[in-house]
Amino acid sequence: MWMGRSHPTIPWCRYADDGLAHCKTQQQAQQLLVELKVRFEECGLELHPIKTKIIYCKDDSRKLQYPNTEFNFLGYGFCSRMAEDSIDKRLFLSFTAAVSKESTKSMRDKTRSYKFYRRTDLSLQDIATMFNPILRGWIEYYGGYYKTALLSVFRHFNKTLITWIQRKYKKFKSKTRAGKLLESIAERQPNLFAHWKAGLVGSFA
Numbered sequence: 001m002w003m004g005r006s007h008p009t010i011p012w013c014r015y016a017d018d019g020l021a022h023c024k025t026q027q028q029a030q031q032l033l034v035e036l037k038v039r040f041e042e043c044g045l046e047l048h049p050i051k052t053k054i055i056y057c058k059d060d061s062r063k064l065q066y067p068n069t070e071f072n073f074l075g076y077g078f079c080s081r082m083a084e085d086s087i088d089k090r091l092f093l094s095f096t097a098a099v100s101k102e103s104t105k106s107m108r109d110k111t112r113s114y115k116f117y118r119r120t121d122l123s124l125q126d127i128a129t130m131f132n133p134i135l136r137g138w139i140e141y142y143g144g145y146y147k148t149a150l151l152s153v154f155r156h157f158n159k160t161l162i163t164w165i166q167r168k169y170k171k172f173k174s175k176t177r178a179g180k181l182l183e184s185i186a187e188r189q190p191n192l193f194a195h196w197k198a199g200l201v202g203s204f205a
Contacts, residue, residue: 002039007032015074026066029054057095075103081146098146099153107138107153117163124185127164128192131157135194147200154195154202158182162204179204 003012003021010032012021023029033047033054040046056066058080070079077100080093116127135157142150165178172178183204191197 006035006039018073020073023054026054026056058093059095060093062095072100072102075142076100076145077103096145098149099142103142104150104153108156110134111153111157111160117160117167119164120168122164124161124192127161132194139194139198139200143198143200150195150200151202154200157193157195158202158204 003010007021010021010023010028012019014020021029021032023032033052037047053068053071055068055071055078056062056064057078058064058066058069070077072078076097078095078097081096081098082091083094083096084091111131114131116122116130119127122130135154138150138153139147161182162175162178165172165181166175169178172181185192186196186201186204189196190201195202
C-alpha cells in the first residue's frame with residue numbers, strides 16, 4: 001500500500017519477504033532505497049543488509065559497467081544471457097531469467113536424497129512412478145524461462161538411473177553399456193520419464 005501511495009509509477013512485485021522494484025535510473029533507485037530504509041524503520045523492520053542491492057540489468061541496450069548485474073529471486077537467476085531473435089535468428093544479449101545455480105544444486109540434492117540407485121528391487125517403471133511428479137513440478141515451475149538451463153539437472157538424473165542399471169543388472173556393470181541401454185529405452189519409451197516426454201532428455205554420459 002505504501003508503494004502504491006508513494007511511488008505509483010514504479011512497477012514492483014513481492015512474494016513473502018522478497019521484493020523487487022523496477023527503476024528507470026540509478027538515481028531513482030538510490031532515492032527509493034533511502035525511502036525504503038526509512039519506511040522499514042518506521043515499521044520496526046530493516047532491509048536485508050546483503051540481499052538488498054541495486055542491480056544494473058545489462059543487455060544489448062544497456063552497456064555501461066556496474067558492480068552488480070545479476071540477482072536471484074524465487075529460485076530463478078536473472079542475468080545477461082545470449083538469446084536468439086525469433087524472426088531473423090540474430091543473437092543478442094538479453095537480461096532474462098533461468099533456474100538459478102542454487103536451485104539446480106537443490107534439485108540434484110533431491111535426486112540423491114531418494115537413493116533409488118540402491119533400490120535394485122524396483123523396476124524402471126517404479127522409479128518413474130515415484131519421481132515423475134517431482135520432475136513435472138520442476139519443469140512446470142522452472143521451465144517457463146530458458147528451459148535448457150534445466151538440462152544439467154536431468155543429466156544428473158539420467159546418470160543416477162545409469163548407476164541403478166549397473167547395480168541391478170550384472171551384464172551392464174560397464175557405465176558405457178548401461179548408458180547405451182538407457183538411451184535405447186528413452187528412444188523406445190520417450191514418455192516414461194517426465195523430462196523425456198518434455199523433450200529435455202539430456203545426455204546419458
